Amino acid sequence: MSYCLKQCAKLLRNLQILSPRRYLSQEVLRNASVLGIETSCDDTGCAVVDMTGKILGESLHSQNAVHVRYGGVNPLIANELHRRNIEQAVAEALENSNLTVDDIDAIAVTTRPGMLMSLQVGVKYAKYLARKHNKPLIPIHHMEAHALVVRVSQDVPFPYLSLLISGGHCLLAVVKDVDEFYLLGKSLDNAPGEVLDKGARRMKLKNIPTYSQMAGGRAIELAAKHCKDPDLFRFPLPLAKYRDCNFSFSGLKDALDRNLMKKELEHGVMGDGIIPEVNELCAAYQLAVAEHIAHRTERAVIFCEKNTLLGEYRNLVVSGGVACNDFIYKSLQVVTKKLGYEVYRPPPRLCTDNGVMIAWNGIEKLRKPCGIIADIPISSIEPVAPLGNSLINEVKQSNLPVRVSRLRKMCL
Ligand code: KG4
């Protein structure tokens, strides 16, 4: 065989998707445990999870405190810190599980979407471990993992409606199965966590010691609790005229800037100074983000009902870092309750990026015959990777009206 043909044959072998039943025996499948590795953004997360959803061990090296200083996630610094932490993070997760790599049955790793250099660190390390210890690999889609992790500890049957709200993503999707997703809406510009983080930076919340080390969204949530006048600031409702489930947060960020500049001028606040009404501004900003998310989600619920997409079930699962926000969670309960929906979310530490969600997705993929892979070519890393099949046009064509729920009184 020519060199070229040999290379092709090798590539095809590497790409070969193997049924888990062929790859792992029934006995092994019953008691399988998976090591999960997550490095798609700025957290090095590793965990070992077993077939029952028991988290045997985990480790999380967050880079948030470093990136906060630079005003956002810096890809070069993220890459460097992942490289420094990956070996230790895996070792800690295994040590906490009282297991070695040889004891686990497969290695799941995030291959898409995310920051290229960050993804590369996790995938390269997973490949190295898999080769050294002769373990199969399971490539994981970061957003699918966010959408499924709730099932590690709560009994939420398929299908359900999933709302993913994080620092990098914002989408609504029907989760029919472990490997079957239908996208109903997505953000046309920024993600909610991103605008909350930028807003927190603009309001200079990190100069307040209590909030200095915190994610921006969390700082805004806490500051909003001290609000004395919820009517002081007003924000527009984005995309109010568009009868779809897409999101847009950039207008809210601009409106925050305008409100802030006006107050800074009024009080002569400069440099590191903070306006006296900062808590009121945080509350109004958070309310605007919550109302927009709730408005679009309500339309998604109605769309699911009209098209009986969820069969007999009425469940909404909210995940991603912004799902930690109690105000937003409550507002979702308010708008979906009238349609008989139950709202679930993973515990806060599993809402943000973590290794458990990757390991758990590996377990869910092992359970179904949707395949594990002998090796992951480095070219399978995809910084951009949409979730599932799009029903966005179908939602638009349905042209469903939704009355705007003003949530201030209901949730404050
Ligand atoms: O899921 P995640 O860890 O990373 C991405 O995949 O993006 O989400 C991080 C985001 C950050 O923007 C952070 O500000 C936001 O989640 N976040 C919150 C809260 N805790 C974290 N946003 C609002 N309220 C919170 N309590």
Ligand code: ZN
């Ligand atoms: Zn995430």
